[in-house]
Amino acid sequence: ADENGYIVKATNEDSKSSDNDLVIAIEGSVSSMDPANIPDTNAISATRGVYETLVSFDDNQELVGKLAESWEISDDSLTYTFKLRQGVKFQDGTDFNAAAFKANYDRVVDKDNNLRQRRTFIIANADGSETSRVESIETPDDYTVVIKLAKAWAPFINRLTQFCMISPAALEEYGNDIMNHPCGTGPYVCTEWEEGDHTSFARNEEYWGEKPGVDTVTIREVPEAGARTAMLQTGEADFIYPTPSDQIEAIKGTDDVNILTADSNIMRYVTLNMDLEQLSDVKVRQAMNYAIDKDAYIQLMYSGYGKPATSVVPSIIGGYEEQEAYTYDVEKAKELMKEAGYEDGFKLTLWGDNTTQEIKGMTFISQQLAQIGIEVEVQPMEPATVGDKIYVDKDEAEINMWYVNWSASDFTMDGSLRSLLYSSMCPPTSANTAYFNDADFDKDLDEGLATANEEEQAKYYGDAQKIAWEACPWLFLGNDQIIYSTKSYLSGVYVSPDGAFNFANATLAQ
Amino acid sequence: MAEKLLEVKNLRTEFKRDKTWVTAVNNVSFSIQPGEILGLVGESGCGKSVTSLSVMGLLARNSKISNGEILLNGKDLLKEDKKGMRKIRGREVAMIFQEPMNSLNPCMRIEKQLTEAILLHNNFSKEEAHNRAFEVLKSVGIPEPDMTLKSYPHQLSGGMCQRVMIAMAMSCEPELLIADEPTTALDVTIQAQILELMEEIRAKKNTGILMITHDLGVVAEMCSRVVVMYAGRIVEEAPVHDLFADPKHPYTQGLIGSVPKLGSGVESLPSIPGSVPDLSVMPKGCKFAPRCKYATDICHLQEPELVSINEAGTRKCRCHLLNKSGKEA
């Protein structure tokens, strides 16, 4: 890919669209249109057509104001004050204001509503009780919102990029059926949501900001990669996402198609159960990291569209610091194995999801580790089954290795590491499946969380990364890139690093 | 003698079995006059049905007629094309079969099955065809033709089905009726009814009937002349009285002898030893020789010819012993 992210740049730059209707073909489904109850990134993407948040990430991953014109965070990282944009109207004609924010907050934290987003604001405790992160919300005037946290919590502002504003009037009318009657402040009005097939939008003519260039947008759900590619080639779709790297060759022949990449926040790795006798020795774990040809991995899995991992988190995460690479070196790996007393290797099982892509990755790992005498049995399972086997009490744990990936949708270091490596987060509590237990690391994470000061955070988080990197609780594989393809006459649609696509500014050249 | 309605000359019909052709009917000749009932008798597998199907042009696909002529009113049926044959079938020659229950389409009402042929061969309206169907059913002695027309075959008894079959065959007033074992599947009391009916039809319409059967009793009651077949060949032909009074061929003798006669009071029967030879392993000489108690060397070596054995030429027989001595065995 070139510096602008083009893998393939259309040779035919002057092609024109035959209509002003944008069709986006995606792999998964838009499984929800209630922004407070979102199961996946496709739903995030789709709801962002209709709904907006106070703050959001721009295409450079910088926080910018959206429905908030400005905001301030107090030095103790406890008080957040937002100045709201004025003159914004919901699609049902009602005003957006501080009361609307409050109404949305109240809805989300109401236990009876049973919404996924509730966890952003409420912590469930082991004894069944609950603690609220937010101590109070005040609205000194119609366009000011003051939020006081009970305890400093650095990711809070990032989390607000997920908190969409729904018209309180519509909420009043439809309650939780709001998903079938979306009503926000966004650039599009949702005209139809047929889960499993398509979601359609029309331009919101009353939009407060710059109005989109296209008349309508249709998100089509096309699970088969080949079919998506075919749609792009035939012009049935203007934008397809994701484009598996295997399809690139196929698309290249079409002269009016751009294939683009973007860095992602996805971390690909294999957890190593450090409680396991063979894996308890750091030398073994390092040997395994040395034994894996990360470049070949990226080549095989992503046709080269990715980077070998350079830390425990992708570079796009705030506080990222590059670590010294475990360069592919089978000899060194063998040496380390020998030192650890495992010259003749041993056997392990590798768990993972049962998709073709995951199996391919697991197969690769097993091929690589075979070089240093570790015989890996690949055991693909349904995601639900994997979950069942992972989240068991410590003494029942059967896990050896788990081929998995992680993306922190809030782009914070804490979101990236806490549930995966914090000592108290071992299953069944959460997903520390390496059973990594390092007091210094824990301390670094806690300190980093308690401050909103970036410099301080950088210090703690840099340290944490170093500890984890050297201890090798995982096989660090890589960070793949997002690949998507568009017709050259389409502009303004892109995929952000969290995997959500953004079509607010779509324009089709006529 | 009147002119011949049907004349079969040197008919030879073969079947393909395992890539080789076997002859099921060999050099068969006979004729039928209008209003005559000719009996064709012989044991199972001797080629009676194949002969009749050859006349109808309804042989299975793995067959061919390799020799002979079949003249119907002087017209050679073997020279007719498919379309021509279709016009003749049902219209000039009709046929009824052994299993009346299976010979009617189980999914079609009797009316449809009857009118089908009527409409095909006549320029009738549906109404006329219906009336005609009603009439023929009545003429074959069905008590409630209206009910029967509306019925499906399985709702009728075997005897009724055979009446319907006869009605169907007679519906276009054919000149020749081929009845392939028309009563074998029926009970004696019903058989009696059907035979009576056929005799009636013959008398009224002067229809020539080829009556195929293996029941010598039926032959004795119905036919005026008889052709006896064995292993695909005619072994004897004679007027019915002569045949029963004085059978010439050893097979005919055996056949007549082995039938128990009602009221004869015999306790045991003479029988023909052995069984009919298989088509593909036919003996070389006289086909009956292996079972014949009179067989001599020549019988095993050379097949005898079918020759006239009386002045009038009404009797024919195929036997070496007769030829040589000129008298009966």
Added chain:
Amino acid sequence: MSEPLLSVKNMKKTFQANGGMFSKKKLVHAVNDVSFDIYPGETFSLVGESGCGKSTTGKLIDHLIIPDSGEIWFEGKEISKLTEKEMRSLRSDIQMVFQDPYGSLNPRMKVQDLIGEPLLIHTNMSAGERLKKVHELLGTVGLSPSHGERYPHEFSGGQRQRIGIARALTVQPKLIIADEPVSALDVSIQAQVLNLLQQLQKDFNLTYLFISHDLSVVEMISDRIGVMYLGTIVETAPKKELYANPRHPYTRALLSAVPIPDPDLTKERITLKGDLPSPSNPPSGCLFHTRCPHCTEKCKTQVPTPVEIAPGHIVKCHYPELTE
């Protein structure tokens, strides 16, 4: 006369016949109040038209089906209510020969295994002894031991029927139920088998229940005859008596309907009207009244009782004296 070997008393059997898809099920009265005796060494024949219940009677006696009511005494023992297990030991005394020589031999078994099967079940003979016995029997029915190695499909109909007979003979039964053993055979073969049956009866002192629809065959082989119509026996008589002096109008019609292979013999034929009534809906009164040329009002309403008009000659008719 001696004690009967087999005695059937008022036996009845109805079947559930499938009705149409959209209609009710029906009851078929297959055997309706049948009684007769068979004495040792004799041949008792049942004649009648198709569906009149002959085979059912045979199967009831052979305990292949269980009668609804009535008794079956065999050698002084009531056998109709025995269980299948209790019956098994009796099976060597009663054997059956079936109509269909093609279907009644298991096509997947060698002839010697077929014939030897009853021995396997009923005796403790070793395989060698069994084979010896089988060869002996093959000889008895006019086949050679080498035939034992073959499969049924390699035999002609008459030969198969011989195999069936040999099998029935293996365990030296006292009674053989022969259900239309020759009706599937060609005349020339039929004579062979009939002769064989008679020869065997002499040689082994067998008792036959001979079932047939062919009056001329029955005449040849039987000592006494029962004529069945619609599930009941309408007339029972010694052979000579029956053929010389048939008393039931049905018997007379039946006899007159048989075609005689003699063109010179012209006889008066009684043609019956109509068809056999359906056994699921039998006529009231005398079962034969719908087709009887002498039917009266009484026949339509009253069931006739059997009367013995001569020694051993029993008729079920209101007017047994009537002649044509």
Added chain:
Amino acid sequence: MGRYLGKRLVSTIPLLLVISFVVFMFIHMIPGDPARLIAGQDATKEDVAVVREQLGLDEPLLVQYGQYMKGLFTGDLGNSIKNGKTVAETIAPRLKPTIMLTFSSMIWAAIIGIAIGIIAAVFHGRILDYVGMVIAIAGISVPSFWLGLELIQLFSVGLGWLPTSGLETWKSYILPSLTMGAGIMAVLARFSRSSMLETMREDYVRTARAKGLSESLVVMRHAFKNSLIEIVTVAGLQIGGLLSGSVMAETVFSIPGLGRLLVDSIQLRDYKVVQALLLFFATEYILINLVVDVLYGVINPRVRYE
């Protein structure tokens, strides 16, 4: 007829009850915790517990079954765990595509399959027979997803004649129905051929020929009508198999149908949706078989009347 239908329908109720119970137990026996799936990998044990309680999955299994049955009789099938939609809402929009697809593929498969079968039987032993049977057996031998993908390559990408996905116009039904119907077409072709060969040997066909009917009339009016009796039965059985075919076609051609919904729901352990779907399929299967039986009676007078 009405009585017969009534009886048959009533007798399906216990069967459905058994099926509902089996399905319920079956589904809950499958390992995998929907609460965990919803809460996400990083959720804590406590978070998961909250979700589980909200879904009512913390009750004993039999209590859950009781509630489910209660809901079933009051017409409340519960809610999907994915997005809180009611099960009815979830399933309803998926019905049409699957049913349309099932029917369109059934129809073409039946027409073509039976036609091939008849032609092959009529030309028994000749070249047309072989060609017909090769087509038929090919239909059973090709993995359906493979066929689907190759069809897309050929007709959509290569020739550009037909759309690759979706169900907007009649054109979009062509490829998926071809994919789905291929197997059934093959089975029907083979079956109608052998059934036709059998009926063509029947005596009444010979009778029809003896009447002087033309060969086409003999075949269609006499032989085919009788073969149809058996063909209908086989066709009915095939419909059950069609639904699994629909999973493939729906996946390859991006059709939002019941098959895909079921696979997705199983993977998500969306119990309520899976239960409802399986019950729906079972009912459909039973009803189709009932229709087939009735049809069988209508075609076959021997069954209809005594």
Added chain:
Amino acid sequence: MADKNTTSTINLAAAEELPKAQSKFKEFVKKFMKRKTAVISLAFIVFIILMAIIGPYVVPYDPQAPDYTAMMQGPSAAHIWGTNEYGQDVFSRLMVGTRLSLTCALTATIIGTALGVVLGLIAGFYGGIIDSLIMRCCDVLFAFPDILLAIAVVAIIGQGMVNVMIAVAVFTVPSFARIIRSATISVKQAPYVEVARSLGCSNMRILFVHIFPGTIQSMIVNFTMRVGTAILAASSLSFLGFGANVTEPDWGSMLSTGRNYLNTAPHMVLFPGILIFLTVLAFNLLGDGLRDTLDPKMN
């Protein structure tokens, strides 16, 4: 002319020449050999089975050895059917994959057949309530689309070859039970079964000596066809992500993985596809051939 033989009226047929005694098997073989397509199919299947046995020892490449320098190459002299995404030799993998695919399909079908046959025999023979019970159970199984049943089974007991086998076996059972039941019922009505009862055979003897052999024909025929179905089912399961998908090669997973490279490396789909197609075809043709050979009416 004098009678040569007038003595006995029982005329012994012993002297009569029967057609040459032929074992049923030989006759069957003779008839079968005439069906060219079936013979070719059988030869192909034998070849495939042979590959399953000796494949691993004769193929040109180690099917497991990756070669990242030769990824997704088209057919060439070095790799006659090209290489896959790991640079493994497609030909070698397919040949070795024969073992897994065939074992899976055959075992699954055998298990399913065995169960189905026993159930079908019992249902058909005893009839009544037992029959209803068994057939209703089969109806329940039938009512679920088979692939979904398989998914459920795999979901319950996990993924892997054995489980795919069990899954495929499970949905083989009801169809076999049905077929064997109707075969049993029709054989049960054969006169020779009644004869067996009249001879005093026990139920078990009747069932296994007289009835069971009569159903073998439909069993064999359906078995061959079901093997084809099983191969397809296993690959369909792979496609949906429930396959045997382990590192060892099998046709189904090769085909379903290959579909991702339809444009760039069509040979990765083509060859497994063709091989599956041919094998299933061969089994079906063999089934057809057997049916025709075993069907007395066809001769």
